[in-house]
Amino acid sequence: xxxxxxxxxxxxxxxxxxxxxxxxxxxxxxxxxxxxxxxxxxxxxxxxxxxxxxxxxxxxxxxxxxxxxxxxxxxxxxxxxxxxxxxxxxxxxxxxxxxxxxxxxxxxxxxxxxxxxxxxxxxxxxxxxxxxxxxxxxxxxxxxxxxxxxxxxxxxxxxxxxxxxxxxxxxxxxxxxxxxxxxxxxxxxxxxxxxxxxxxxxxxxxxxxxxxxxxxxxxxxxxxxxxxxxxxxxxxxxxxxxxxxxxxxxxxxxxxxxxxxxxxxxxxxxxxxxxxxxxxxxxxxxxxxxxxxxxxxxxxxxxxxxxxxxxxxxxxxxxxxxxxxxxxxxxxxxxxxxxxxxxxxxxxxxxxxxxxxxxxxxxxxxxxxxxxxxxxxxxxxxxxxxxxxxxxxxxxxxxxxxxxxxxxxxxxxxxxxxxxxxxxxxxxxxxxxxxxxxxxxxxxxxxxxxxxxxxxxxxxxxxxxxxxxxxxxxxxxxxxxxxxxxxxxxxxxxxxxxxxxxxxxxxxxxxxxxxxxxxxxxxxxxxxxxxxxxxxxxxxxxxxxxxxxxxxxxxxxxxxxxxxxxxxxxxxxxxxxxxxxxxxxxxxxxxxxxxxxxxxxxxxxxx
RNA sequence: GCGCGUGUAGCUCAGCUGGAUAGAGCGUCGGCCUCCGGAGCCGAAGGCCACAGGUUCGAAUCCUGUCACGCGCGCCA
Numbered sequence: 046x047x048x049x050x051x052x053x054x055x056x057x058x059x060x061x062x063x064x065x066x067x068x069x070x071x072x073x074x075x076x077x078x079x080x081x082x083x084x085x086x087x088x089x090x091x092x093x094x095x096x097x098x099x100x101x102x103x104x105x106x107x108x109x110x111x112x113x114x115x116x117x118x119x120x121x122x123x124x125x126x127x128x129x130x131x132x133x134x135x136x137x138x139x140x141x142x143x144x145x146x147x148x149x150x151x152x153x154x155x156x157x158x159x160x161x162x163x164x165x166x167x168x169x170x171x172x173x174x175x176x177x178x179x180x181x182x183x184x185x186x187x188x189x190x191x192x193x194x195x196x197x198x199x200x201x202x203x204x205x206x207x208x209x210x211x212x213x214x215x216x217x218x219x220x221x222x223x224x225x226x227x228x229x230x231x232x233x234x235x236x237x238x239x240x241x242x243x244x245x246x247x248x249x250x251x252x253x254x255x256x257x258x259x260x261x262x263x264x265x266x267x268x269x270x271x272x273x274x275x276x277x278x279x280x281x282x283x284x285x286x287x288x289x290x291x292x293x294x295x296x297x298x299x300x301x302x303x304x305x306x307x308x309x310x311x312x313x314x315x316x317x318x319x320x321x322x323x324x325x326x327x328x329x330x331x332x333x334x335x336x337x338x339x340x341x342x343x344x345x346x347x348x349x350x351x352x353x354x355x356x357x358x359x360x361x362x363x364x365x366x367x368x369x370x371x372x373x374x375x376x377x378x379x380x381x382x383x384x385x386x387x388x389x390x391x392x393x394x395x396x397x398x399x400x401x402x403x404x405x406x407x408x409x410x411x412x413x414x415x416x417x418x419x420x421x422x423x424x425x426x427x428x429x430x431x432x433x434x435x436x437x438x439x440x441x442x443x444x445x446x447x448x449x450x451x452x453x454x455x456x457x458x459x460x461x462x463x464x465x466x467x468x469x470x471x472x473x474x475x476x477x478x479x480x481x482x483x484x485x486x487x488x489x490x491x492x493x494x495x496x497x498x499x500x501x502x503x504x505x506x507x508x509x510x511x512x513x514x515x516x517x518x519x520x521x522x523x524x525x526x527x528x529x530x531x532x533x534x535x536x537x538x539x540x541x542x543x544x545x546x547x548x549x550x551x552x553x554x555x556x557x558x559x560x561x562x563x564x565x566x567x568x569x570x571x572x573x574x575x576x577x578x579x580x581x582x583x584x585x586x587x588x589x590x591x592x593x594x595x596x597x598x599x600x601x602x603x604x605x606x607x608x609x610x611x612x613x614x615x616x617x618x619x620x621x622x623x624x625x626x627x628x629x630x631x632x633x634x635x636x637x638x639x640x641x642x643x644x645x646x647x648x649x650x651x652x
Numbered sequence: 653g654c655g656c657g658u659g660u661a662g663c664u665c666a667g668c669u670g671g672a673u674a675g676a677g678c679g680u681c682g683g684c685c686u687c688c689g690g691a692g693c694c695g696a697a698g699g700c701c702a703c704a705g706g707u708u709c710g711a712a713u714c715c716u717g718u719c720a721c722g723c724g725c726g727c728c729a
Contacts, residue, residue, distance in 0.1 A: 079671095081672085082672055082673080083672090083673095086672085090672085092671065092672090094671070094709090094710090097709090103709090104671095104709090130672075131672065132671080132672080133671090133672065174729080211729075214728085214729065215728070215729080216728095216729080326729095349726080350726080350727085351727085352726070352727055354726075354727095360655080360725095361654070361655075362653090362654040362655050362724090362725060363654085363655080363724085363725050363726080365726060366726090367726050367727060369727090370726090370727045371727060372727080374727090376726095376727075376728080376729080377728075377729045378729095402723095403656075403657070403723070403724085404656095404723060404724060405724090405729090406655090406656060406657090406723090406724075407655075407656080407724060407725070408724090408729095431656090431657090433657080433658090433722090433723085434722095434723085466691090467691065487691090498665090498666095499664090499665075500665085500666085502656095502657060502658070503657095503658075503664095503665075504657095504658085504722075504723095506664090511664085511678090514678080515691055516677085516678085516691060516692090517676090517677040517678060517691095518664095518665085518666095518676070518677045518678085519677090519691080521691055522677095522691065522692085524691085525689080525691050525692075526692090528689075528691090529688085529689050529691095529692080530688095532688070532689060533688045533689090534688095535688095536688055537688075540688095591666090595666060595667090595676090598666090598676075598677085599676090602676090602693095605692055605693065606692095606693070606694095608688070608689080608692080608693090609684090609692065609693040609694085610693085611687070613688095614687060614688065615688055616687075616688050617687070617688085630688095651689085652689090652691075
């Protein structure tokens with residue numbers, strides 16, 4: 046939904062008095078409507094700049110003229126007042142209509158409607174490597190990809206959520222070298238839990254040792270050089286044996302790989318993330334090399350210094366895109382070609398989105414250019430969604446240097462902090478199970494919102510203490526707004542004040558309920574709520590969950606202002622005013638819940 | 653060197669399809685629980701929107717250039 050039903054209703058009133066020589070549709074006028082800088086000025090502003098040329102008049106005169114015409118046409122329902130203010134036409138809406146349009150459907154749990162789209166979209170994200178630890182940096186990608194999937198679905202698109210696990214490559218050879226050759230039988234015994242993380246430690250140890258030997262060897266240490274050479278030979282051997290499906294090594298690979306996969310599954314479960322398809326690098330390894338041979342034979346790819354690749358002159362600073370090394374083995378890029386083909390053919394997708402950090406921008410430019418030259422019609426519909434890295438105050442996260450915060454650490458600290466600082470007081474009052482579940486939901490809300498609220502091209506410097514401070518612009522602030530509203534409704538129900546389920550279907554009562562809302566906080570909340578659909582649509586179209594985050598902060602602010610205002614008290618209201626307030630509270634609660642849901646965040650009933 | 657990105661309040665960031673006196677959170681200072689949740693609300697102080705040109709009735713926003721910082725740049729992923 047590009048514009049709200051409220052904006053459309055207002056726009057249609059304006060179009061009714063627009064001079065004939067202005068060819069603006071209701072949708073176009075609705076698109077031009079925006080908020081006023083101050084609520085005293087009006088609810089919506091119509092800028093008249095666009096009309097100046099067609100009418101050959103100054104915008105201020107046009108605004109004057111429109112204001113006069115609207116006044117003459119009388120209270121046409123939704124617009125009650127139109128005041129020219131310079132080049133703007135400021136409009137006051139009638140809350141009976143506005144609330145009926147905006148709050149009526151929401152209160153019944155109907156999210157803003159979206160047009161059904163036929164374009165089938167695949168979103169690939171997460172892509173962690175097995176045999177490595179899952180840290181907070183991986184979390185940004187996971188949250189982004191998941192939110193994009195949810196946003197596109199909310200916007201009407203059929204979406205295939207895809208993961209792509211790195212289960213082959215040099216890092217695995219290093220890990221297995223350490224596991225097989227360096228550890229003894231006792232050392233090879235994995236822990237009962239977090240085995241994937243344990244593998245990550247082995248990888249890290251191996252990597253550090255190799256770096257150490259390399260430094261020493263560069264410094265002239267011959268013994269280190271010998272050890273380094275031997276280790277390198279061994280990791281190469283492991284890699285080759287794995288590629289040759291050596292039974293013994295394949296068994297070790299499968300067993301250890303499984304430890305990582307189980308850990309990822311557990312993390313995804315905790316995060317509430319589900320994939321429709323999981324690809325593995327190991328399944329596109331050989332197909333990738335076959336593609337290289339095929340297109341080398343067809344003359345699309347070329348040989349260069351013994352390697353095979355393609356010259357994409359479009360990428361001026363680095364035209365050669367290597368697809369097969371001199372030794373005949375493939376690269377990351379090789380697999381990406383096979384993966385792309387698999388996506389197109391297996392899932393018949395029309396559009397393919399890759400959520401991968403910004404350092405890979407050149408890589409994906411090459412991949413997409415190459416796919417186009419290979420003749421894939423969907424190549425033009427491939428899109429890289431880049432995002433900046435998560436760093437620590439001490440610098441970029443590096444597993445090898447130990448400068449890393451594991452996701453498990455963040456999760457545990459956030460959860461225990463929530464219980465200790467906020468939820469412990471409910472022990473005995475609430476079921477233990479609810480306390481645990483709430484801690485989980487709020488921890489997830491804090492983490493996901495923290496990862497999503499920042500624009501993708503801003504890097505995130507992760508500071509644990511700052512993340513644990515849950516005041517201000519945070520996920521829990523949004524959840525708090527919802528919990529507070531749920532609490533109002535619970536108390537109202539206890540006082541036998543409930544929203545009549547028939548009210549949203551009774552036009553006269555619905556209008557009366559809305560019209561009874563005369564307070565500024567009520568008006569502002571209705572206007573804010575009207576933006577839910579348009580903002581979700583924009584976030585989906587731009588593939589930017591941060592757009593929705595920003596909007597939801599504004600909604601929560603409006604919700605809390607209403608809840609805090611003594612003169613907007615729900616429980617002490619009666620009649621149409623009570624109906625109106627119950628309607629508004631219910632609508633805002635549902636709207637916030639639904640909006641949070643598009644970010645993959647749940648709103649607990651109390652917290 | 654080339655490419656991509658960033659530069660807005662003390663700090664972290666919105667705003668960037670051009671439009672009304674540039675907004676928010678944190679921090680600082682000052683208020684608000686005899687009535688729906690203080691994870692909240694209200695107010696104050698705080699800004700040559702990196703710099704210089706240009707386009708325009710109008711520029712934080714578009715164009716050009718400069719500076720600073722980050723990332724990437726053939727046999728890693």
